[in-house]
Amino acid sequence: MAPILDIKQLYKNYGSVEILKDINVAIEPGDFLVLVGPSGCGKSTLLNCIAGLEPITGGTLSIGGKDMTHVSPKDRDIAMVFQSYALYPTMSVAKNITFGMKVRGVDAATQEQKLNEVASQLQIEQLLNRRPGQLSGGQRQRVAMGRALVRDPKLFLFDEPLSNLDAKLRVEMRSEIKKLHQNLGATMVYVTHDQIEAMTLATKIVVLKGGVVQQIGTPAEIYNRPANLFVADFMGSPAMNLIPAKATKNGTGTQIEIAREGAAPLMLTDTHAENLPQDVILGLRPEDIAEAGFRAGEDVQVAECHIDMVEPAGADTFVVSELGGKQVTARLHAETGAQPGQPLPLAFDLSKVSYFAPGSGERLN
Amino acid sequence: MTDFTQSYDAPRRNYSQLALRWLLFALLGLFALFYLMPLFVMVTTSLKSLEEIRTGSLVALPREVTFDAWRTAWSETCTGVKCEGLKPYFWNSVLMTVPAVIIATLLGAVNGYVIAQWRFKGANLIFSLMLFGCFIPFQVVLLPMARSLGILGLAGSIPGLILVHVIYGIGFTTLFFRNYYVTIPSELTKAAKVDGAGFFRIFWSIFLPLSLPIVVVTVIWQFTNIWNDFLFGVSFSQSGTQPVTVALNNIVNSTTGVKEYNVDMAAAIIAALPTLLVYVVAGKYFIRGLTAGSVKG
Numbered sequence: 001m002a003p004i005l006d007i008k009q010l011y012k013n014y015g016s017v018e019i020l021k022d023i024n025v026a027i028e029p030g031d032f033l034v035l036v037g038p039s040g041c042g043k044s045t046l047l048n049c050i051a052g053l054e055p056i057t058g059g060t061l062s063i064g065g066k067d068m069t070h071v072s073p074k075d076r077d078i079a080m081v082f083q084s085y086a087l088y089p090t091m092s093v094a095k096n097i098t099f100g101m102k103v104r105g106v107d108a109a110t111q112e113q114k115l116n117e118v119a120s121q122l123q124i125e126q127l128l129n130r131r132p133g134q135l136s137g138g139q140r141q142r143v144a145m146g147r148a149l150v151r152d153p154k155l156f157l158f159d160e161p162l163s164n165l166d167a168k169l170r171v172e173m174r175s176e177i178k179k180l181h182q183n184l185g186a187t188m189v190y191v192t193h194d195q196i197e198a199m200t201l202a203t204k205i206v207v208l209k210g211g212v213v214q215q216i217g218t219p220a221e222i223y224n225r226p227a228n229l230f231v232a233d234f235m236g237s238p239a240m241n242l243i244p245a246k247a248t249k250n251g252t253g254t255q256i257e258i259a260r261e262g263a264a265p266l267m268l269t270d271t272h273a274e275n276l277p278q279d280v281i282l283g284l285r286p287e288d289i290a291e292a293g294f295r296a297g298e299d300v301q302v303a304e305c306h307i308d309m310v311e312p313a314g315a316d317t318f319v320v321s322e323l324g325g326k327q328v329t330a331r332l333h334a335e336t337g338a339q340p341g342q343p344l345p346l347a348f349d350l351s352k353v354s355y356f357a358p359g360s361g362e363r364l365n
Numbered sequence: 366m367t368d369f370t371q372s373y374d375a376p377r378r379n380y381s382q383l384a385l386r387w388l389l390f391a392l393l394g395l396f397a398l399f400y401l402m403p404l405f406v407m408v409t410t411s412l413k414s415l416e417e418i419r420t421g422s423l424v425a426l427p428r429e430v431t432f433d434a435w436r437t438a439w440s441e442t443c444t445g446v447k448c449e450g451l452k453p454y455f456w457n458s459v460l461m462t463v464p465a466v467i468i469a470t471l472l473g474a475v476n477g478y479v480i481a482q483w484r485f486k487g488a489n490l491i492f493s494l495m496l497f498g499c500f501i502p503f504q505v506v507l508l509p510m511a512r513s514l515g516i517l518g519l520a521g522s523i524p525g526l527i528l529v530h531v532i533y534g535i536g537f538t539t540l541f542f543r544n545y546y547v548t549i550p551s552e553l554t555k556a557a558k559v560d561g562a563g564f565f566r567i568f569w570s571i572f573l574p575l576s577l578p579i580v581v582v583t584v585i586w587q588f589t590n591i592w593n594d595f596l597f598g599v600s601f602s603q604s605g606t607q608p609v610t611v612a613l614n615n616i617v618n619s620t621t622g623v624k625e626y627n628v629d630m631a632a633a634i635i636a637a638l639p640t641l642l643v644y645v646v647a648g649k650y651f652i653r654g655l656t657a658g659s660v661k662g
Contacts, residue, residue, distance in 0.1 A: 103561045
């Protein structure tokens with residue numbers, strides 16, 4: 001299938017400042033692409049470039065197989081939902097939703113029919129005569145979505161649409177957007193700084209930092225095999241443990257040595273890792289460090305660790321132990337007997353381990 | 366100010382604070398009286414007969430109310446050689462002020478919209494230059510303007526005066542609208558662009574309907590300035606096209622024999638009435654519009 005959105009070697013400068021550098025992304029129809037990164041990484045600028053609201057400095061961009069690099073927003077067959085919703089304040093909800101059709105000269109009967117379709121889909125029929133100022137945040141959000149849905153475009157663009165909502169509503173709207181995507185089979189591009197939103201919604205994630213793509217992949221790829229230290233640290237909550245270690249080759253595999261203050265170093269043996277340099281940063285997610293006896297597998301290795309802190313979080317209990325000079329978090333089951341100040345045997349699942357080069361931060365395995 | 370309100374609302378008010386409050390009211394009342402005194406004298410004098418003015422006190426109420434002076438001022442008194450009263454000049458002012466206000470306001474709105482929402486290279490420079498235009502003293506441009514009007518064939522005509530006032534007004538109206546539109550999130554323009562609307566469509570359907578408060582401010586400001594202008598009026602008009610301010614001056618200065626204070630006062634009030642009326646009708650929007658930018662909508 002031809003990609004519905006194809007971005008090739010896109011550059012964007014503001015004056016002499018490079019905002020986006022060499023962006024290459026392609027998505028298929030039905031994909032849910034999430035652009036994620038810390039604030040100032042250029043993700044919203046990239047979305048505006050896709051929408052045609054910002055001219056691009058270099059490269060090409062095509063939507064639905066047609067070159068759209070220099071086409072104005074109205075001719076790109078896109079719809080966009082903004083962070084502030086951007087509802088027209090002096091128009092009623094109904095007029096907000098039909099404004100685009102009115103501008104395009106769609107006849108009144110079709111407008112009416114589409115409006116009713118979308119209104120019932122989003123359950124906003126009772127709000128149609130109100131002004132945006134009379135709506136709550138969640139209702140405004142729905143109207144903004146309605147304005148996009150009524151267009152039936154090739155591409156939906158969302159610019160941090162949930163960041164102005166409170167936590168509970170955000171989770172609700174998140175699953176509604178997900179349902180909408182599944183029901184419509186529409187192609188969506190979604191910008192967020194919230195990595196949980198990215199993980200739950202995306203079929204494909206682009207992680208950006210400083211205008212440079214760090215990694216493109218499915219949520220599972222990004223989560224399990226982060227391409228570098230930045231992605232490893234940014235995606236996942238609590239963050240991946242990144243522990244400085246020394247690697248030495250021996251008969252059965254690679255010996256990993258993690259220094260510990262006031263105790264013998266922690267020794268692990270990885271039978272799969274090959275060609276590691278001497279200094280590495282070992283990355284292991286909290287859930288891949290369990291209490292001994294609760295995790296089995298040939299790559300699971302048990303070592304006694306000194307527990308510094310115990311944080312019960314309801315479903316899980318997090319324990320913190322200092323390894324290699326870092327606070328390492330392990331996710332244990334809720335009924336653990338871990339006590340702060342006491343040693344506890346922990347199981348390290350090395351089948352999930354990532355290695356990074358300390359200097360460049362690139363993934364090594 | 367917050368402190369003051371808090372201490373006033375506190376359950377145990379003490380007497381010194383109460384006294385302070387009354388002092389404040391008294392002072393404000395005094396200022397109000399001071400401001401209203403000239404108006405009082407003008408109104409009472411205009412309602413007196415010449416005889417009564419000569420014999421009575423300046424601040425006394427009229428013994429016998431008569432509107433003769435008003436009628437004379439409106440349609441009979443002499444400005445120079447003609448004796449038609451203020452009426453024709455009053456209409457000159459209307460014919461000059463209304464179009465000038467409308468045109469300057471519309472141009473200012475479009476300018477402000479472009480500068481605030483369609484950022485282009487040099488937008489800030491253009492805005493600074495327009496702002497600079499607000500502070501050029503009238504006197505400086507008199508001669509070049511007279512020459513320009515001559516070349517355009519508009520010298521001494523009402524359209525010429527309209528042009529002068531529009532040009533002078535654009536700086537201020539642009540400033541007002543730009544500062545108002547800058548507070549409107551740019552996402553609104555973006556959303557409308559994605560919806561397919563063009564430059565004027567967005568202006569007409571989205572920005573103008575939002576603009577009532579600032580339109581009122583601009584209209585009051587422009588109306589007051591243009592209606593009250595004397596210098597341009599006296600410089601760029603001829604006998605048939607003089608605005609009311611110039612005519613008023615001529616009435617007051619060209620009386621022969623007895624000075625008709627009652628007619629002068631009535632004429633002055635007539636000349637000032639329209640601006641007063643505009644402010645009374647739209648005044649509450651004026652305050653709202655001036656502070657609109659400071660509160661997020």
